[in-house]
Amino acid sequence: MEHAHYDCFVSNEAAVADEQSWTPEDRSRTRRAALAGGVGTMIEYYDFGLYGYLAVVVAPLFFPSTDPVVSLLASLAVFGSAFLIRPVGGVVFGHIGDRYGRRRALVVTLVVMGVASTALGLLPTYSQIGVVATVLLVLIRLLQGFSAGGEVGGAATFISESTPARLRAFYGSFTPLGATAGFAVAASVAGGVSALTTDEQMTAWGWRIPFLLALPLTLFCLWMRTRVAETHPGPERRTGSPLAAVVRHGGVALAQASMVSVAVQASSYIGLTYMSIHLIQRLEYPPASVYWTATVVIGVTAVLTAVGGLLGDRIGANRIMVIGLVGFLLLSIPVFALLDGGLALAGLAYLLFMVAAIAVQVGAYAMVPRLFHPDTRYTGVAIGWNVGSVLAGGTAPFAAVWLIERTGSVVAPAWFVMAAAAVGLGGALWIRRTAGSRSVVG
Numbered sequence: 001m002e003h004a005h006y007d008c009f010v011s012n013e014a015a016v017a018d019e020q021s022w023t024p025e026d027r028s029r030t031r032r033a034a035l036a037g038g039v040g041t042m043i044e045y046y047d048f049g050l051y052g053y054l055a056v057v058v059a060p061l062f063f064p065s066t067d068p069v070v071s072l073l074a075s076l077a078v079f080g081s082a083f084l085i086r087p088v089g090g091v092v093f094g095h096i097g098d099r100y101g102r103r104r105a106l107v108v109t110l111v112v113m114g115v116a117s118t119a120l121g122l123l124p125t126y127s128q129i130g131v132v133a134t135v136l137l138v139l140i141r142l143l144q145g146f147s148a149g150g151e152v153g154g155a156a157t158f159i160s161e162s163t164p165a166r167l168r169a170f171y172g173s174f175t176p177l178g179a180t181a182g183f184a185v186a187a188s189v190a191g192g193v194s195a196l197t198t199d200e201q202m203t204a205w206g207w208r209i210p211f212l213l214a215l216p217l218t219l220f221c222l223w224m225r226t227r228v229a230e231t232h233p234g235p236e237r238r239t240g241s242p243l244a245a246v247v248r249h250g251g252v253a254l255a256q257a258s259m260v261s262v263a264v265q266a267s268s269y270i271g272l273t274y275m276s277i278h279l280i281q282r283l284e285y286p287p288a289s290v291y292w293t294a295t296v297v298i299g300v301t302a303v304l305t306a307v308g309g310l311l312g313d314r315i316g317a318n319r320i321m322v323i324g325l326v327g328f329l330l331l332s333i334p335v336f337a338l339l340d341g342g343l344a345l346a347g348l349a350y351l352l353f354m355v356a357a358i359a360v361q362v363g364a365y366a367m368v369p370r371l372f373h374p375d376t377r378y379t380g381v382a383i384g385w386n387v388g389s390v391l392a393g394g395t396a397p398f399a400a401v402w403l404i405e406r407t408g409s410v411v412a413p414a415w416f417v418m419a420a421a422a423v424g425l426g427g428a429l430w431i432r433r434t435a436g437s438r439s440v441v442g
Contacts, residue, residue, distance in 0.1 A: 033162035037155035038174035045182030047117035052273035082145030083394025093150025094379030098242040112147040114218030121211030153382030160369035161231035173309030176361035184298035191291025242379040253371040261388020263424020269396035321363025327356035328421035332414035
């Protein structure tokens with residue numbers, strides 16, 4: 001099996017090392033862990049992604065300008081700023097997760113995100129309190145980024161440690177499934193509120209409703225996450241910083257994880273955040289119709305993610321990721337060219353783009369946690385993942401708008417995706433080449 005090539009660490013984590021002893025109780029624990037991790041990630045990315053979907057509405061409220069493109073670019077720059085602090089969140093929550101337990105870290109990330117999103121829904125606008133509103137918006141987005149920095153890496157680690165090797169791609173797919181579903185829910189809520197309000201109502205108060213829904217969603221997920229078994233309570237015999245251990249011994253793993261993350265983040269945030277902006281502002285499709293198209297496409301993507309996980313366990317995580325990356329290199333330009341052919345054709349092209357993203361994500365989430373030793377795994381995954389987020393995730397919507405402005409071509413964002421896919425392909429091939437020869441980190 002291909003996953004054996006990169007699953008190079010042996011530990012007693014969550015009693016799943018011996019697949020022959022995987023009991024019904026173990027199976028139930030794995031399912032609970034996957035659901036808690038996936039649902040938690042869904043809530044986190046519902047909160048985090050809403051800003052992207054509502055950027056067109058939020059931009060003039062907090063960044064007033066006579067040029068709507070300037071307002072949008074400023075709003076997307078704030079979207080990107082949340083990614084700058086994600087590595088800090090990864091270090092902090094990685095330390096908590098590696099030293100005091102995965103579950104504790106994941107509960108805190110959820111609370112921080114829920115509080116920040118609720119605060120954003122209550123935030124006064126520029127017309128009410130002036131530049132203070134803009135400053136507060138930036139601070140809230142930084143807090144969201146801090147929380148997100150510890151979420152995905154932690155959820156991927158938690159699920160991986162709860163799952164036998166032969167099923168890691170399938171159960172690992174619950175993390176990207178949760179993230180994708182979070183964007184789908186965000187798109188559906190944004191679309192529903194947009195459809196039920198006039199443009200004036202949406203600008204005046206409608207945009208707040210999706211953010212305020214974060215509070216009940218967060219409480220529901222907290223209930224789930226506090227009822228799962230811990231996979232790594234923390235090595236009581238060890239002292240020192242997990243970060244120092246990863247930096248000292250895990251340079252190769254960090255570089256590989258970061259390269260893979262670049263491809264995942266670029267494709268994810270172009271597909272899940274920027275695509276709606278592109279369809280509304282550049283191609284001038286009706287906003288409500290775009291939100292519902294995005295909801296359908298992303299919803300189908302979420303369902304297909306589990307199918308991708310099953311396929312990943314059959315053919316190997318590295319192989320399915322390579323297939324997805326080659327798909328981006330071949331299909332990105334045709335996909336963006338087809339977006340201008342009517343909303344129905346645009347929806348089909350959008351779905352094709354997201355199918356390639358499924359392959360990349362399924363492989364990445366199965367592979368990356370296995371690059372690191374259990375005692376430093378949360379930290380290693382979080383840092384590697386967030387380096388990619390900073391380089392290609394937060395910059396993706398801004399870069400797409402900037403490229404179109406510079407070139408005058410609505411196909412220009414495809415080049416950003418292709419460049420990131422090439423980086424990710426290099427990382428995937430590097431992992432395959434060095435598999436089995438990695439020393440223990442930590």
